[in-house]
Amino acid sequence: AQSVSQHNHHVILSEAASLELGCNYSYGGTVNLFWYVQYPGQHLQLLLKYFSGDPLVKGIKGFEAEFIKSKFSFNLRKPSVQWSDTAEYFCAVNARGGGADGLTFGKGTHLIIQP
């Protein structure tokens, strides 16, 4: 079974600061990787995803993530955060072709951006 670890449960940044949220997973096979975001009062939305190819993927709202296979990591980055980025961020993974198609989520990172 796969597992996902998000290193920071709470992050507080000022506007214009750079952001990096850590995500590591454990699984021996091929995986699909996702970052979802949940803005206050809203439902989970897809931020970006990695299936294959270029390990640097770009998502919505200026976010990007880099898949480093050797480190089993898929860290989320944004060069300059905005107050509107305040939200809960979840890293998720599922196994490709392994029959375990449900997503395994990390516990989430609560990001607060101070104006």
Added chain:
Amino acid sequence: DTGVSQNPRHKITKRGQNVTFRCDPISEHNRLYWYRQTLGQGPEFLTYFQNEAQLEKSRLLSDRFSAERPKGSFSTLEIQRTEQGDSAMYLCASSFRLAGGLETQYFGPGTRLLVL
């Protein structure tokens, strides 16, 4: 709105009662997933359907839980004899699975259950 919808959005029930939630997926999505999310945790997978077939159940899905997707469209999740530990947000997601195992799940707003 063409997203995933869930009803009701909130449910308060007394311990021991049965509850049923409904999920309407995005049209033409062949897969439908159920998750449970408690405070401070990420969503946890419960079960999923491909069309009307239930393909996988998590060990979290006790025998008090049952899910159906009778015509391969909407799905229902029923909890019998609710317990206080069942209090959580129940999330539904749908996807269209492509060849090679590629799919993206899109989530609904959830049903928040409180068992008193």
